[in-house]
Amino acid sequence: MTKYLLLLLTAIGFAQSKQEIKEAKGRRDTYLFAASTMPKKFNGSVPIEIVSDELLIQVTIHGKPYTFLFDTGAITILSDGLRKELGLAVATSNKLTDAAGNVSSEDFYMIDELKLGEVTFSKVAAGSFSLDSFSLMLCRKIDGIFGSNLMRLGNWKVDYLNSKLSFSTDKLLPDSEFDTIDFDEGFSGTPVVFLDTGGYRFPAMIDTGNNGTIDMPEDLYQKTRLSKSGKFQTSYGKGFFSLSGNKEQTERLGTADSLYLGNRLLRDQRLRISPSPMILVGNEFLKQFGEIGISWKKKEMYLPKKTLPLETEWSFGFTPLKDDGKIKVAVIWEKSPAKQKGLEIGDVILAINGQDVAGSTDEFWCGMRERFKKESSLELEIEKANGQRKMVLLDRYDLLKP
Secondary structure: OOOOEOOOOOOEOEOOOHHHHHHHHHHHHHHHOOOEEEOOOOEEEEEOEEEOOEEEEEEEEOOEEEEEEEOOOEOOEEEHHHHHHHOOOEEEEEEEEOOOOOEEEEEEEEEEEEEEOOEEEEEEEEEEEOOHHHHHHHOOOOOEEEOHHHHOOOEEEEEOOOOEEEEEOOOOOOOOOEEEEEOEEOOOOOEEEEEEEOOEEEEEEEOOOOOOOEEEEHHHHHHOHHHHOOOEEEEEEOOEOEOOEOOOEEEEEEEEEEEEEOOEEEEEEEEEEEOOOOOEEOHHHHHHHOEEEEEOOOOEEEEEOOOOOOOOOEEOOEEEEEEOOEEEEEEEEOOOHHHHOOOOOOOEEEEEOOEEOOOOOHHHHHHHHHHHHOOOEEEEEEEOOOOOEEEEEEEOEEOOOO
């Protein structure tokens, strides 16, 4: 089962057109960039729980702990449930853009204090959305997002190997020899770097709320040499989640022989291609460095020179999704054994390896899903749209192996 691109919560910020930026700048500075810290100078760290390549941290509001995503590609967000629990009133409204490029008008709220470790952030502006689908996909209750409007107040180091987040008003550097990558700050504080691959150079957002690799729009992909390389596999279905939901779409996954991130040359890097207009750099790409440092004051990113081998892209040729109380086939890869054996989008999965999954609770399915990922083969009992039932045996394989 190929993993979901679960939390593309990226580009959650004030809308980016020139006219909207001009109109929204005053509100941005008054609300979004109003946060401050106590103490003003700080140096701390907290554990990270890494789930499906997402970074989960614990924050405290009014003395109570909550689980937030650490997301450089988003502003701070509260779940609808937490916003209601805190009894927050609307402070202002503006347009937001999610990772699928969907634009909507949303309300913003002010949190008087939010604590990370021993550092207190005051006057925190936050949006509010339902995060229920993300909680289900991650098998964790997600209460909110710790966003770039707070990160810009300090320097940060994400240690993927030791599951640790460090933050300081002093510069935080990798423990080994590193390259320095300059970035521009987006309108809502998100770091934007330049990528160069397939004969094109383009801006991309560093997005730790994205559990994927590098995301490129389909229209840009078609302009590059990559589209003629023959190194990309194609899928169709609902494997992509943004704040506005998920919908069926065609996606590609493959390898670029070479890619520049700023001045850093990298070989054999994975790219995900989709209809989304956003160009994003996610955790699956970033974790190959073991740790990364980001300085908003210097507008610099620090990447160790030594990288880890990329993990094998294991797949059974499909992705399951719990939908309307049933486990269904949500994504199918073209030319995969799953497709060749008749699996189709919307097929209901009744049992996996003899284990009944029909009518399973969210908690039960979370546990079963993690267990099935480690299996070398799956025997599925499925029900087709016409009520016909059949057994399908699938072996796990390397999706990107030539």
